[in-house]
Amino acid sequence: MKYFISVVECNSFTEAAEQCYISQSAISQQIRSLEKELGVELIHRENRRFTLTPAGEYFYEQSKGILNEVEDILRETFRIGKDKEMELKIGYLRCYSGQELHQAVAEFSRLYPEVSIHIVNGTHEELYDLLRFGGADLVLTDQRRAFSDKYANFQLLKCSCYAELSVRSPLAEQESVTMEELKRQACILISSREQQNIEEDYYKNTLGFGGRFLFAENLEEGRLMVAGNRGFLPVERVGTLPPCGTGVKRLPVMEQGQQLKRNYCLFWVKENASYYIEEFAEILRKLLKE
Incomplete structure (x- = not known):
């Protein structure tokens, strides 16, 4: 030829x-x-x-x-x-509970067994710092800033927001719940101790959640607090959510007659872009669409 x-x-x-x-x-x-x-x-x-x-x-x-x-x-x-050893460092939000990320990791490992995968989780700000300083190659997180030209902003989907409440909560009898109604209950956030003030400020002043705030180190602890009727846990449907579990109900969060939605993306530094990063991003996006 x-x-x-x-x-x-x-x-x-x-x-x-x-x-x-x-x-x-x-x-x-x-x-x-x-x-x-x-x-x-x-x-x-x-x-x-x-x-x-x-x-x-x-x-x-x-x-x-x-x-x-x-x-x-x-x-x-x-x-x-x-490359003597190839690796892909993936970060994701502590409050993420969808199943597609696990499926994407399994599928990527099947296709590229030569690549070692390292997983880390954190708050939005912790993931942002990992990305800036090389602790992660790409991160799955919510959009809180205007998109930057320095990063690849790989949009996955607009996620519907829900509140997980105890079945003993008065709100559990409803089909949905409003932001105003949630202000009467404590809001449980998943955060490290160092990031609690930042997370509270974002949920209160940007998203509009009010009332008291409680904190859990991880998702399992947060859901146990919900089961104990200590407050509600805000979650986003980033793919397939697991069942609520005994004693917990999941309700759509409404604002001005519409379900609250948030933008979820994969981010990576453009200068560090690679075939493997882009392949993983496409695998995850395909799974979320399915």
Whole structure:
């Protein structure tokens, strides 16, 4: 294919031979062998001139795209071979409970067993710092800032917001719950001790949750607090949520007659973009769409 493309683009067997560092007779023989293998004429020769047959024109156009793909494969193969150990560091929100992230990790590991995956979780700000300072290659988190040109802002979906409450809560009898009604109950947030003030400020002043705030170190602890009727836990449907569990009810959170929604994305530093990061992002997005 490479020899054939050179002949066509140089419009000369002699110049193509020089470009490919072989003799003119050798490149002529290569073209004849190609035509013999295909069983069709690609080049119609007339004395010292030639023209492409319709089959030759088709083969030329298709071959250019294939050779570009081959070069990409070779570059990526070389890069993989030079890396002694490849790893992908993934961060996700502590309050995330969807099943698709686990499925994406399993599917990625099946497709790319040569890549070691490291998982870490944190609050939005903790994940942002991990991304800035190399502690994570990409993070799954909610959008709290305007998109930055420094990062790839890979939007996944607009997530519906819910409140998990104890069945003993007076609100549990309803089909949905409003932001105003939730202000009468304590709001349970998943956060490290160092990030509690930041999380409370965001949920209170940006999202509009009011009342008291309680904190849990992880999702399991937060849901146990809900089961004990200590307050409600705000959650987003980022994919398939697990069942609520005994003694807990999950209600849509409404604001001005519409269910509250939040934007969830995968973020990574553009300068650090790689084939594996983009592949994982596509796998997760596909699973969430399904």
